[in-house]
Amino acid sequence: MQNREFDIVLWGATGATGCRAADHLARRCGGSGLRLAIGGRNREKLEVTRQSSPDKDSVKAILVGDSHDDAFLRKMTAGTRVVVSTVGPFALHGSALVAACVATGTHYCDLTAEPQWMRAMIDAHQGRARETGARIVHSCGHDSIPSDLGVQFLQEAAMARFGAPCHHIATRVAQMKGAFSGGTAASFVNAMKLRETDPGFEALSLDPYALCPQGERDGPDGPDRMMPLQVTWDPELRAWTKPYFMGPMNAKVVRRSNAIMGYPYGRDFSYEETALTRGGVGGWFAAVRGTVFSRLFLKAMANPSTRAWLQRHVLPKSGEGPDKEVREAGSYEIVLVGKARDRDVLMAKIAGQGDPGVRSTTLMLTEAAICLAEDAENLPVGGGFWTPASAMGPRLRDRVSEHAGLSFEIIDNWRTER
Numbered sequence: 368m369q370n371r372e373f374d375i376v377l378w379g380a381t382g383a384t385g386c387r388a389a390d391h392l393a394r395r396c397g398g399s400g401l402r403l404a405i406g407g408r409n410r411e412k413l414e415v416t417r418q419s420s421p422d423k424d425s426v427k428a429i430l431v432g433d434s435h436d437d438a439f440l441r442k443m444t445a446g447t448r449v450v451v452s453t454v455g456p457f458a459l460h461g462s463a464l465v466a467a468c469v470a471t472g473t474h475y476c477d478l479t480a481e482p483q484w485m486r487a488m489i490d491a492h493q494g495r496a497r498e499t500g501a502r503i504v505h506s507c508g509h510d511s512i513p514s515d516l517g518v519q520f521l522q523e524a525a526m527a528r529f530g531a532p533c534h535h536i537a538t539r540v541a542q543m544k545g546a547f548s549g550g551t552a553a554s555f556v557n558a559m560k561l562r563e564t565d566p567g568f569e570a571l572s573l574d575p576y577a578l579c580p581q582g583e584r585d586g587p588d589g590p591d592r593m594m595p596l597q598v599t600w601d602p603e604l605r606a607w608t609k610p611y612f613m614g615p616m617n618a619k620v621v622r623r624s625n626a627i628m629g630y631p632y633g634r635d636f637s638y639e640e641t642a643l644t645r646g647g648v649g650g651w652f653a654a655v656r657g658t659v660f661s662r663l664f665l666k667a668m669a670n671p672s673t674r675a676w677l678q679r680h681v682l683p684k685s686g687e688g689p690d691k692e693v694r695e696a697g698s699y700e701i702v703l704v705g706k707a708r709d710r711d712v713l714m715a716k717i718a719g720q721g722d723p724g725v726r727s728t729t730l731m732l733t734e735a736a737i738c739l740a741e742d743a744e745n746l747p748v749g750g751g752f753w754t755p756a757s758a759m760g761p762r763l764r765d766r767v768s769e770h771a772g773l774s775f776e777i778i779d780n781w782r783t784e785r
């Protein structure tokens with residue numbers, strides 16, 4: 368692989384996340400000598416991305432082609448060691464690129480949060496990826512790196528402290544400040560359309576183990592319900608919780624990590640992810656209000672005419688995203704509460720700087736790409752479809768801590784931390 372022309376190709380360097388990823392990659396590759404190219408379908412836009420880059424000399428080439436052009440993608444992937452993609456919705460524009468990476472033995476990471484598409488890609492290409500050595504790692508953005516690496520971090524601490532992993536972990540989104548991009552809105556819209564047309568969509572969404580290998584799709588967790596009208600009390604954090612939109616998706620990735628790593632968290636491991644409000648009556652009202660609002664939004668998105676109206680008037684369009692001020696002022700915090708068998712409780716806090724939807728996401732994505740390129744000889748897995756934790760684990764944790772503004776910390780008490 369060393370004789371390939373590029374170390375990393377950033378595919379989709381013109382969108383809301385792609386432009387930001389290009390800036391970060393150019394800066395990082397300039398400092399480390401990695402050979403970087405950027406690609407997409409529009410040369411003029413790609414030139415603008417290169418010219419506005421803080422380190423434009425480290426962008427060695429611009430590759431122009433279409434996400435549906437197999438011959439072009441074959442050539443592009445054969446000439447690089449790692450492809451990192453922001454061209455989504457991935458279910459619409461991502462399949463040919465994954466196939467090309469698998470065929471040419473090229474490592475790959477992306478930002479998808481579309482479990483149906485991930486399942487389809489695994490089923491179609493897992494065997495061949497093992498043969499060619501291509502490491503394919505989906506969901507390397509805010510969905511699902513903080514959850515996936517956070518659980519792995521907490522379980523390492525549980526092993527050190529209790530000699531056993533936690534059998535249950537609840538991840539609570541304690542704080543989140545930022546906005547989402549046009550591509551995220553487009554992926555959501557596409558998922559709502561698939562729900563109407565794809566007969567298997569709903570069953571896969573509900574199946575908590577849908578991303579686990581065949582024969583390994585059972586365990587203690589019940590169905591992943593998207594935005595149920597459910598408010599729960601967290602006794603350890605002494606606060607109310609409400610459903611978190613991306614919880615079901617992140618949970619599927621965490622459960623897949625456990626299964627494909629050979630169950631280091633145990634076969635009876637259960638996982639949930641919700642958002643935190645606060646204690647008292649005020650916290651309960653806030654949780655109920657948030658739950659009802661999210662449910663109404665989901666209903667409106669499920670109806671074709673209100674969805675079309677929301678797309679026209681409310682949701683960001685492709686290429687749009689939060690402005691610089693919002694991206695830089697954004698932040699988030701998640702708290703993981705782990706329970707061990709003898710009722711010992713262990714907690715971790717994962718904090719991120721920058722808005723989760725664009726800035727933090729693109730920093731994490733580019734660190735994943737650099738990890739696949741620089742740590743290729745030292746990763747614990749060969750070719751195949753992996754999760755962030757199973758493919759890169761602590762190496763990626765170190766990288767996102769050093770370069771992407773994340774922190775991982777074991778805490779004794781959440782309330783005193785606030």
Ligand SMILES: NC(=O)c1ccc[n+]([C@@H]2O[C@H](COP(=O)([O-])OP(=O)(O)OC[C@H]3O[C@@H](n4cnc5c(N)ncnc54)[C@H](OP(=O)(O)O)[C@@H]3O)[C@@H](O)[C@H]2O)c1
Binds near residue numbers: 379385453506555723
């Ligand atoms: N996991 C997470 O936490 C997370 C966070 C944010 C976003 N995302 C996902 O990331 C993806 C990108 O989001 P975004 O907001 O950056 O989207 P966006 O602004 O719409 O950008 C999409 C990119 O895809 C390119 N593209 C579209 N069709 C193409 C084709 N046929 N051939 C080549 N390139 C094509 C666009 O090129 P043009 O500029 O030429 O149109 C653009 O570069 C979405 O799927 C979104 O759901 C995930």
